[in-house]
Amino acid sequence: MPELSYREAVRDALSRAMRADEDVFVMGEDIAEMGGSMGVTQGMLAEFGADRVRNTPISEMGIVGAGIGAAMQGMRPVVEIMYEDFLTLSLEQIVNQAAKHRYMSGGQLKVPITIRTQGGAGWSPGAQHAQQLEAWLVHVPGLKVVFASTPADVRGLLWSSIYDDNPVIFFEHRTLYGLKEEVPDELEPIPLGQARVHREGTDVTVVATGRLVHESLAAAQEAETHGLSVEVVDPRTLQPLDERALVESVQKTNRCVVAHEAVTRMGFGAEVAAVVQYAAFDWLDAPIERVGARFTPIPFAPVMEEFVVPHANDVLAAILRTVGKDVDGG
Amino acid sequence: MAKVEREGSVSEGELREFLREMLLIRRFEEKVEERFRAGELPGFLHVAIGQEAVAVGVCSALGEDDVFASTHRAHGHTLARGTHPNHVMAELYGKLEGCSRGYGGSMHLYDVERGNMGANAVVGGGLPAVTGAALAFKLRGEARVALAFFGDGATNIGTFHEALNLAQLWRVPAVFVCENNAWAESTPASQHMPITDMSDRALAFGMEAISVYGQDVEEVRAATERALQHARSGEGPVFMDVETYRLTGHYVGDPQVYRPKGELDELRETQDPIDRLRERLGLADEELERIDREVTEIVEESVRFAKAGTDPAPEDALKNVYA
Numbered sequence: 336m337p338e339l340s341y342r343e344a345v346r347d348a349l350s351r352a353m354r355a356d357e358d359v360f361v362m363g364e365d366i367a368e369m370g371g372s373m374g375v376t377q378g379m380l381a382e383f384g385a386d387r388v389r390n391t392p393i394s395e396m397g398i399v400g401a402g403i404g405a406a407m408q409g410m411r412p413v414v415e416i417m418y419e420d421f422l423t424l425s426l427e428q429i430v431n432q433a434a435k436h437r438y439m440s441g442g443q444l445k446v447p448i449t450i451r452t453q454g455g456a457g458w459s460p461g462a463q464h465a466q467q468l469e470a471w472l473v474h475v476p477g478l479k480v481v482f483a484s485t486p487a488d489v490r491g492l493l494w495s496s497i498y499d500d501n502p503v504i505f506f507e508h509r510t511l512y513g514l515k516e517e518v519p520d521e522l523e524p525i526p527l528g529q530a531r532v533h534r535e536g537t538d539v540t541v542v543a544t545g546r547l548v549h550e551s552l553a554a555a556q557e558a559e560t561h562g563l564s565v566e567v568v569d570p571r572t573l574q575p576l577d578e579r580a581l582v583e584s585v586q587k588t589n590r591c592v593v594a595h596e597a598v599t600r601m602g603f604g605a606e607v608a609a610v611v612q613y614a615a616f617d618w619l620d621a622p623i624e625r626v627g628a629r630f631t632p633i634p635f636a637p638v639m640e641e642f643v644v645p646h647a648n649d650v651l652a653a654i655l656r657t658v659g660k661d662v663d664g665g
Numbered sequence: 666m667a668k669v670e671r672e673g674s675v676s677e678g679e680l681r682e683f684l685r686e687m688l689l690i691r692r693f694e695e696k697v698e699e700r701f702r703a704g705e706l707p708g709f710l711h712v713a714i715g716q717e718a719v720a721v722g723v724c725s726a727l728g729e730d731d732v733f734a735s736t737h738r739a740h741g742h743t744l745a746r747g748t749h750p751n752h753v754m755a756e757l758y759g760k761l762e763g764c765s766r767g768y769g770g771s772m773h774l775y776d777v778e779r780g781n782m783g784a785n786a787v788v789g790g791g792l793p794a795v796t797g798a799a800l801a802f803k804l805r806g807e808a809r810v811a812l813a814f815f816g817d818g819a820t821n822i823g824t825f826h827e828a829l830n831l832a833q834l835w836r837v838p839a840v841f842v843c844e845n846n847a848w849a850e851s852t853p854a855s856q857h858m859p860i861t862d863m864s865d866r867a868l869a870f871g872m873e874a875i876s877v878y879g880q881d882v883e884e885v886r887a888a889t890e891r892a893l894q895h896a897r898s899g900e901g902p903v904f905m906d907v908e909t910y911r912l913t914g915h916y917v918g919d920p921q922v923y924r925p926k927g928e929l930d931e932l933r934e935t936q937d938p939i940d941r942l943r944e945r946l947g948l949a950d951e952e953l954e955r956i957d958r959e960v961t962e963i964v965e966e967s968v969r970f971a972k973a974g975t976d977p978a979p980e981d982a983l984k985n986v987y988a
Binding site: 357360386387391392394396397398399400401402403404405406407408409410412427428431432436437438439440441442443444445447476477479500501 | 732763765766767768769773775776777778782783785787790791792793794795796797798799800801802804805811823824827828830831834984985986987988
């Protein structure tokens, strides 16, 4: 089994799809010679040429819209938006066009576009290059939203996103690109809408996305020293959401923590909390805890950035609160 | 930039057919206004009375496999492309027999089978997708063209500039038809454009531009043929600045307080594309009345068809969200 980094896994999925299918092509800013600002598309220009690894001007709404038009004509374009902060520039096209053409046409059209983007704090890029905006997109009917946290997941989910007949917003996390793991020789597509249980446990369920999956796994490890068995579940697809997997886990553990890097308030975790409390109300032994960023823009100075976004110790503290303990063991 | 003169490429018979289509669109839209005022049509709507020669001139030139995107003022484009009036009217009544199955309404008319990729109610919102459709044709080596209708007001929005920039940069087979009626809703061109010659917009991208008088259907047809030929031959996109006149308000019921007194009456006297074509053809009154009776009956039938159509079940709203 080859070992791939998260970055290489994205590239592998793109390249395999482009080898298999002439209708798949990628476009975005600085993705050709430079290989993308995160290096994801490095080497692809040489293999696939400039028509299919299409370098674009700085025109987020133009290139997303062009991808929509190509998709409506039967292509499967993958548009890269360099930072998810810049998704804001293309939101009209995503929200009013991609998400609605099928509906407004009464089902005549499909828009099989995948919009890849990345973001996240942890390296002091400041307030306009580090946001986590997935909650904006899960609120829009017609879109699918994916947030992958491991190399194997990002590869299998990206493949499924490219071949999904709906617009998919595909979030990657900036700090995960170097993460490596062994993946099968053959790419195994991962169906959209299927959660993954990363670690089984019996006392507390942590529902986590993106970087917080790894922070939560570290917190779960630490929780063992407090005598707690923690289950970590990654929904992987935020829309559609594998509600059943989350609810079943909480029905087993009776406690739930939701963790993401985006701001807590009005975040994706609020929806998870609502779903879980409604379906598992009688099973819950404690209020559902939420972990996320504080309600500020992402600050520049490392000490402030570190303070604003959540880490393993924040997840651990939340886990302990669900069993009536605090971090000091009191 | 070139000014297109009549090139006489259209036969007398075709011109008579154009007149019939333009009159059909006119009567259709008058009927739509009437039914709207009678409270039968939900939502709100925009008619393009006065702009029929653009719809017919452009759509008659399109090839069978070409596609287009329209605007909130889409009835004429859709009818001129051959969507049956029954299905357009049924859409306005919110029926399942409508060309968007009742999911779209006046501002979201679709007919994918006929290359109508959708009328867009966000001004300029459909332009990037036209560039993208043309890119798909180019990548697949297909001799098809994607065409966009939009108004002068749309030339101020970012999608216009990004879509045209990309189209020219990539030399895709697209045609951008600006229905320049000099009004962005209630705002005159003098208040929304810092230039007077619209085709200067295209010059900024190095794009081929054609200016055409849009009340003359022959001119529109000839200019569109040229534009399509240019795009189809791989020479890149074309911008068409089509001078036209909206002989009504922005929306049905618009009191048009912003319009100078008397302007509308004068324009109706001097800029009606149907009167112009009738004169060109030297059509006798009885001949015109015969055509008028025919198209009026088609329009009446479309209302009967629409009213007898099937209402969606409320829960049909849950369909078609995802493929």
